[in-house]
Amino acid sequence: MKYEYPAELPVSAARDEIASAVKRSQVVIVSGQTGSGKTTQLPKILLELGRGTHGKQIVHTQPRRIAARTVAERIASEMGVKLGDEVGYQVRFTDESSPGTRLRVVTDGILLAQIQRDPKLTRYDTIIIDEAHERSLNIDFLLGYLTALLPQRRDLKLIITSATIDSVKFQEHFEHALHEKVPVIEVSGRTFPVQVVYEPLGTAPALMREVPGFAVGARPGDADYDELASAIAESDSDRPRGRSGASYADDGITDMPTAVARACAELVIHSSHERGPRDILVFASGERDIHEFEAALRHHYGPRADDMRHPDAIEIMPLFARLSSKEQHRVFEPHTHQRIVIATNVAETSLTVPGIRYVVDPGTARISRYSKTAKVQRLPIEPISGPAGAAVSRTASPSACIRVRTTRPALGSPSRRSCAHRWVPWCCTCCRWASPVRPRM
Numbered sequence: 038m039k040y041e042y043p044a045e046l047p048v049s050a051a052r053d054e055i056a057s058a059v060k061r062s063q064v065v066i067v068s069g070q071t072g073s074g075k076t077t078q079l080p081k082i083l084l085e086l087g088r089g090t091h092g093k094q095i096v097h098t099q100p101r102r103i104a105a106r107t108v109a110e111r112i113a114s115e116m117g118v119k120l121g122d123e124v125g126y127q128v129r130f131t132d133e134s135s136p137g138t139r140l141r142v143v144t145d146g147i148l149l150a151q152i153q154r155d156p157k158l159t160r161y162d163t164i165i166i167d168e169a170h171e172r173s174l175n176i177d178f179l180l181g182y183l184t185a186l187l188p189q190r191r192d193l194k195l196i197i198t199s200a201t202i203d204s205v206k207f208q209e210h211f212e213h214a215l216h217e218k219v220p221v222i223e224v225s226g227r228t229f230p231v232q233v234v235y236e237p238l239g240t241a242p243a244l245m246r247e248v249p250g251f252a253v254g255a256r257p258g259d260a261d262y263d264e265l266a267s268a269i270a271e272s273d274s275d276r277p278r279g280r281s282g283a284s285y286a287d288d289g290i291t292d293m294p295t296a297v298a299r300a301c302a303e304l305v306i307h308s309s310h311e312r313g314p315r316d317i318l319v320f321a322s323g324e325r326d327i328h329e330f331e332a333a334l335r336h337h338y339g340p341r342a343d344d345m346r347h348p349d350a351i352e353i354m355p356l357f358a359r360l361s362s363k364e365q366h367r368v369f370e371p372h373t374h375q376r377i378v379i380a381t382n383v384a385e386t387s388l389t390v391p392g393i394r395y396v397v398d399p400g401t402a403r404i405s406r407y408s409k410t411a412k413v414q415r416l417p418i419e420p421i422s423g424p425a426g427a428a429v430s431r432t433a434s435p436s437a438c439i440r441v442r443t444t445r446p447a448l449g450s451p452s453r454r455s456c457a458h459r460w461v462p463w464c465c466t467c468c469r470w471a472s473p474v475r476p477r478m
Contacts, residue, residue: 103356184210396439
């Protein structure tokens, strides 16, 4: 097994601090932004410390099956081992592990089911609760149950990681339960500026004005450039303007799939004038929207999206949970053509898609809501106000984000990153956190 830590990941710089905290404390909280390397590097740090030996295992929870499979495969690849041997995963209907497995990546539902058969979780000596900010009922139950279990098993280590965690609340809770100090390690990542452009339906392409010569019809330095630029400025001043100040050009685009295709076309042109072709990430609310966006993009690009032998081919790749493992892996494979990845918010909360420089955000997502009348959790599609540009702010260069919506979101709209389970009530009575968040009526 190889223990190598990429220097470009911020968590690698905090490796010694994390290892020291794990040695002296039963509970460690690691807070860091998405893309800092927490999910893939923390298990390697624990394995190097000798955890997951003497018949015990390290269990690493993920909120989604696609994330559990991908994380296990990535860790196994980095450590140079075969998936299913020292590193394995378990999701519903699939168990890719062996008696010699030291690190097991599972969904949080799998770990909850194992509690029924093994209440003290005797097969594990370390538990990593990842994506704690998602606030799902599974994570709430796990944290509440582990709070009562930890005093009974002093050999059990608990590491909680998240991108937007309320570190102080978690720290105070576990300090009160265990009567000992709980370290909080902040892992800060590098960020780069993101140019955010708003393009509501029915408006002109806003990003194209950033391409030299596109709006004027001549390049800067040409003889007629100044004359054309002044003429366009005068004509723009006479046009009616929308809320965002952009002149409205009624181009007939009133449906979201066509607007998304146009936004991607703008980013493709913009990237060719900047630093060459760069990959684009398109957020979608669900599988149906993904298929609609994909159809609109393939119709727009035609042969460029169908034949990868074209020198300017564009590869359109959907990413959602029901895809086969082979199709999901294609997103992480090296490629030579420009890519457009269409995914749900799993691409921001659970996975880091490599090579992304641009984002198209339609401004909607599935929000977990509690129905008082039906007494069930629902997942309606609602407008959000979150910073989707944060998905590319941790890339290797400045990026851009087009939001196909107005500049002013609805009052009280949840953000994209925190929308997943923002309003799930805390149901575990043993948690004893602050008063539960009441579901919206």
